[in-house]
Every structure is written in C-alpha cells, then in structure tokens.
Amino acid sequence: MSVSKSPGGSLYRARAWFRDFDGVRRMVERDARTEWAARTALETALAERARRGVGSLRGSDTFAAAAALWLERLERLARLGQRSPGTVETYSRQLNAHVLPALGALRLREVTTPLVDRFVTDVHEHVGPATGRTCRSIVSGVMALAVRHGAVPANPTRELERLSAQPRRVPRALSEEERARWFRALLGDQVALRQDLFDLSAFLLATGLRIGEALAVLWRDVDLEMGALRVTSTLIRVTGQGLLRKRTKSQAGERILQLPEWCVILLDKRRGVGVSADEPVFGTVDGTFRDPRTVTRWLVEGSRAGRLRGVDDLPRMAENDGDGAGRGWCNGTHDR
Secondary structure (H helix, E strand, C coil): CEEEECCCCCCEEEEEEEECCCCCEEEEEEEECCHHHHHHHHHHHHHHHHHCCCCCCCCCCEHHHHHHHHHHHHHHHHHCCCCCHHHHHHHHHHHHHHHHHHHCCCEHHHCCHHHHHHHHHHHHHHCCHHHHHHHHHHHHHHHHHHHHCCCCCCCCCCCCCCCCCCCCCCEECCCHHHHHHHHHHHHCCHHHHHCCHHHHHHHHHHHCCCHHHHHHCEHHHEECCCCEEEECEEEEEECCCEEEEEECCCHHHCEEEECCHHHHHHHHHHHCCCCCCCCECCCCCCCCCCCHHHHHHHHHHHHHCCCCCCCCCCCECCCCCCCCCCCCCCCCCEEC
16 A cells, blocks of 8 residues: 555545456555545555455354344245245244254354254254254255355355154055044034034045145136146245235145046035135135134044044144144045
8 A cells, every 4th residue: 555645735645456356456546635544545445345255244243143144035035925934934933942042152153064963963853853954954044144155164064964764653544434434523513514624624535635725725726617626825824924825835836636526516515605716715704714723723623622523543633734734634644
C-alpha cells in the first residue's frame, strides 16, 4: 500500500494492488482528507473486496448459528414449493430435540467425523434408527452449508457408515378372515359409523393408499365412468400453518389406480348425496378436510379400547409415519 497527495494537493490517495477472484490484479484506490483516513478507507475497501469470495460463516462460528442459516434456507425452499413443509417440520423438530443439545455449542471447526459418528450412533441406539438417520441428514445439511461458505474444508458426515436396522415388527396384510372381522366390528359400532370409518377402511383396502393420501382425495380426482383414481396429494399438519394438502414427495408418488367394481359402487353412492368437485371424498360434514392424525387415532382407539368387539387380536396400526400423514391399515402396512 502506498499513500500520496492527490494532484490538487488537498486530498491523500491510498493505493494498493489486489488480486481479484478471477485471477486478475487490479489497482484499488481511496481518497481522504488525511493520510490516516485514506489508509483506513482503502483497508475497508480491500476487506470488503476479499469477502466477496467467501461466505458469511467462519470456522469459529457455532454449529447452532450455521444450523439457523440452514433451516432458514430450507424454509425458503418450502415456500417456493421445492421442499415439503412436512420435511421442514420434521427437521426442525429433530434439530431442536436432538442435534442442537449435542452439537449446538461446538465451533464448526470442532465438528469432526469421530464426534458426529458417536452422536449419530448414540441416537440410533437409544432413540431409534429413523431418528438417527434424520439427525445424520440434518448434520450433513448444516455442514454442507458450512463447506459452501468456506468455514470448513470438508463435510465430516461423508465418511460415516450407513446404519441400518431390521424393523421391530414385520409388516403383513390382514387375512380375509381378519378383514371380515374388522368390517363386522365397524358395522356394529355406532361411533365408528358416525366417524365414517367403514367406508374409509373399504377405500383403503381397495386402493392401498396411506390415510393422509386417502383423506386428500378430491371428487375431481375420481373418474367413476372409467373406474379410476388419480393420486396426487397427501394431507399433513404443520405447526403454525395447520392442515395442508401438498403434492406427493415425488413424481412416482403421483399415479392412477384402477378401482375394483365394488369400490366404484361405494363411491357412486357417496357422490349421490350431492358434492362438488373440489370437496374431499372423505371430508367433514362441512366439506373440509379431516386431519389424518385424528382419523388414525379413531382407528387405533377403537381397536385398542375394545369398543370394536372381536378385533383385539388383529395386527396393530402404526399411528403415523412421521409427518402426520398416517399409514394405512387394511392394505397391508400394519404390523403385529
């Protein structure tokens, strides 16, 4: 850096060469009324120029600070429709419940592969495999952001072993005799009939849909003439936003199903009461969506409380699949 008086003699000019991020050296100059002010202005300009090539995170920043930036970005992607609100909800919940208590106070440069490996293994063993995998994804996402900002040279999750676990209970479908017992129990229970569980159970059996997918079906998705159903969406509950109807997680999740004849007859009878194309097939009396968690609870409580007689020994239903969409029961996604 050099400082000299400007040609007029009233200002000082500080000058220095700077190698930009395109590899080209350029002269940077700043003028001020005093030599000290000119130097300070030039140093500030050079520091700002240097920051253009790096991110806002440093290795000395805490993991919690990086996690806040990562979650903010994830929420922005959800608003743009590029991430599921349910995914953001799940990640936010597990971040606060497990990841931040264990790693939040660490500096980014202190988040090493052995440390993350120990953390993920502990969660996998003491909380559960699904939570362990989610926590690993969260740490990986946060540290990938730190890498992109230049705060750390590499993502410490890259070398972790993939942890897997056998399901505690092997899923199986209801037998024909068990299905008959289930529907007889529903027909004999006035509470279940008021809750519309008979028709919903039959629809689940015919389609193999999850409860959240079944409750998201609108009448415009049903073609009774062709006996077909177009599956495009599911229902989830998100904190602060309520019940949301969102697209399935992937294009593969969007599908057209052929309905058995008895299901077409069932749906035709339901449509006969007078419905609009934008109403849910299994909605409330007001034509709004039912909460999958509520419906799942009705099914579980009815079978466990003994109100539905003769079904106490049937396979138990999983109460939800992590995002509130609920699993099916009559379609084989249940377990003992």
